[in-house]
Amino acid sequence: MDLTIRIPRPDDWHVHLRDGAMLEAVVGYTASRFRYAMIMPNLNPPIATTELADRYQKRILRAAGNQSPEFQPLMTVYCSTNLDQDDLIRGHEAGIVKAVKYYPAGATTNSDHGGDNILNFIDLFETMADQKIPLLVHAESTNPEIDLFDREAAFLEQELHPLCEQVPNLQVTVEHVSTSVGVDFALAHQRVAASVTPHHLSRNSSDLMAPEFDPDLFCKPIINSEADRQAIVSVVTSGNPSFFLGTDSAPHPTSEKYGEEAKAGIFNAAYGLEVVAEIFAKENRIEHFSSFASKNGAAFYGYEPSQDELLLTRKQVDVELASTLSTRDGDKVVLFGRDEASHWTVSPI
Secondary structure (H helix, E strand, C coil): CCEEEEEECCCEEEECCCCHHHHHHHHHHHHCCCCEEEECCCCCCCCCCHHHHHHHHHHHHHHHCCCCCCCEEEEEEECCCCCCHHHHHHHHHCCCEEEEEECECCCCCCCCCCECCHHHHHHHHHHHHHHCCCEEECCCCCCCCCCHHHHHHHHHHHHHHHHHHHCCCCCEEECCCCCHHHHHHHHHCCCEEEEECHHHHHCCHHHHHCCCCCHHHCCCCCCCCHHHHHHHHHHHHCCCCCEEECCCECCCCHHHHCCCCCCCCECCCCCHHHHHHHHHHHCCCHHHHHHHHHHHHHHHHCCCCCCCEEEEEECCCCCCCCCEEECCCCCEEECCCHHHHCCEEEEEC
């Protein structure tokens, strides 16, 4: 199936770029393809003030160089008891801070500074609603008594639904939605949208667990059942405006992915667009691809689509695609999506 499509340069509404040598190694994959990139703040220590966000943004831009004149990292700050509301408002008014990210404590990488319950931050969220500052939520319960595959549903029911009831004007993104329950939640709440990753669109729990556990597919929230994957694919490929691309690209060196406790995170910035395009092509919904990748998220966050364009062509790629990258420190990171990328070429227009 040969196919050629033009889309506005897409935006990545959820990405981890890390820092130092890892930032230098990975940022080019995002900067060369995406216009805006919503940068996650879970460094160690976390990005929790306007000053830290501003410094981090400058480091990202220096590392990105001249990959694309349109590339702009959009900075977020980490929700914790130490977050100063006055500083947040000043940072937002100055255009430095675009959103606040909430992590349940212990849910994922560098989340130890997160919250025990999202409802403990009601005062902050009321201020954010008044100031029109979006809230980005890692929607996953950390209760060990709840099955790993049910933790998104539990968090949405027990914490995020009450929050949306109490602060109905708060703009909320359910990050990296992974279940049919998450899809239904976004559809049921007017001020809620959901970012969706290439890996939750294209893989299921059997890919993760059979014939044996694959650490390269381990992420948080966990890749769930085929029924959940199909629910996500169905709503995303329908063109529904409440769903948009957020890669959650999250590099870890193989020394940490293949250790006794695999780090949660999948690096998909290199081939994520191809993975998503392949889903839309196989579903015969390629006409909605630009909405998902380039328009829906921009509209939700108050931006116009990019005036720049990318050309995606589906045909067998004869060149050997890289499977890993290396940092200047010698760390290796596995690239997700090489199989799908072998069917596509992506180029600026």
